Amino acid sequence: MKQLRILVTGGAGFLGSHLCDRLVKEGHDVICLDNYFTGRKRNIEHLMGTCNFELLRHDITFPVFVEVDQIYNLACPASPVHYQYNPVKTIKTNVMGAINVLGLAKRIKARVLQASTSEVYGDPAEHPQTESYWGNVNPVGLRSCYDEGKRVAETLFFDYHRQNRVDIRVVRIFNTYGPRMHPGDGRVVSNFIVQALQGRDITLYGDGSQTRSFCYVDDLIDGLVRMMNIDGFTGPVNIGNPDEFTIRELAEKVVKLTKSKSKTVYRPLPQDDPKQRRPDITLAEKQLTWRPSVPLEEGLRKTIDYFKNNLD
Ligand code: NAD
Numbered sequence: 001m002k003q004l005r006i007l008v009t010g011g012a013g014f015l016g017s018h019l020c021d022r023l024v025k026e027g028h029d030v031i032c033l034d035n036y037f038t039g040r041k042r043n044i045e046h047l048m049g050t051c052n053f054e055l056l057r058h059d060i061t062f063p064v065f066v067e068v069d070q071i072y073n074l075a076c077p078a079s080p081v082h083y084q085y086n087p088v089k090t091i092k093t094n095v096m097g098a099i100n101v102l103g104l105a106k107r108i109k110a111r112v113l114q115a116s117t118s119e120v121y122g123d124p125a126e127h128p129q130t131e132s133y134w135g136n137v138n139p140v141g142l143r144s145c146y147d148e149g150k151r152v153a154e155t156l157f158f159d160y161h162r163q164n165r166v167d168i169r170v171v172r173i174f175n176t177y178g179p180r181m182h183p184g185d186g187r188v189v190s191n192f193i194v195q196a197l198q199g200r201d202i203t204l205y206g207d208g209s210q211t212r213s214f215c216y217v218d219d220l221i222d223g224l225v226r227m228m229n230i231d232g233f234t235g236p237v238n239i240g241n242p243d244e245f246t247i248r249e250l251a252e253k254v255v256k257l258t259k260s261k262s263k264t265v266y267r268p269l270p271q272d273d274p275k276q277r278r279p280d281i282t283l284a285e286k287q288l289t290w291r292p293s294v295p296l297e298e299g300l301r302k303t304i305d306y307f308k309n310n311l312d
């Protein structure tokens, strides 16, 4: 494979660090850009000292100047707790970040991939979600900084593509989990595992009947890399695991696999929490010959093993 120069924004985060691992292993020259808002140096410390890996402390709301062939734009907090901590900053990261990576891609003629999200479908009225569904998003709610920010970013990607012929790829990522999630991240898989391992109460929001479909990180990274390297297909494309579970079922699985004595407690459902979510991955199967291979219990076991040694 040809050696490429690749920029990964948000490279010290959960998904970004696994993507850097994969790209460095393939022999590419990787620049990891991050402001360490939710990412951590420990996620990429094993790559430091590798001659084809370099770190750039930078905030993507400001322009960046580097010479690369490909850009993966992952910079943005992904957990509701973190993206609602400073919502104005979240929308700036999404919108100005997109403008900055697209401006860079235009100037240096790089291919640029946007890490979009299933949140563009909001609380979906269609199930499962196909790429042709336009979504059901509250524009003024607590999740809007993220949902609408990601929607504007998609719009910017397609306008730069139509107007300036920027070579874009847009991937709608569905809930993904695995090692290197931040233990205090607030997302459901890390919350439940950490609570179970520490013997604390498992916090079920609402009655736990809402559904999600969980993709193991290795499957997701494979989908991203395939999408980046396919010619003649911009997306948007759903990447996620179509196996759907209620949040209560997830809690039961985590308790069983950790052999925890934790009990389940119910907490209020956050505002605008989507009731159901499952990707239709027909397009990814057809265009990328991609489908996930790691079942939930196997992925949970690997994630539990990670958290056993990484609870801080
Ligand atoms: P994460 O919070 O672990 O990683 C995000 C990274 O971006 C962190 O390293 C953070 O420090 C960095 N960052 C945030 N704001 C920045 C800024 N202004 N400038 C530079 N760096 C900044 O989250 P993740 O799960 O790894 O998600 C990565 C991307 O994938 C995000 O864009 C997210 O929206 C998208 N995504 C993730 C999921 C998922 O389930 N993990 C689902 C849908 C979409």
Ligand code: UDP
Binding pocket: 079, 080, 175, 186, 187, 188, 189, 191, 192, 203, 204, 205, 206, 210, 212, 247, 269, 270, 273, 274
């Ligand atoms: N959730 C929960 N307990 C928690 C954290 C989350 O019941 O401790 C629920 C949350 O209300 C949502 C689902 O789990 O219905 C997924 O939440 P997460 O924050 O992981 O991601 P989302 O898909 O909502 O962005």
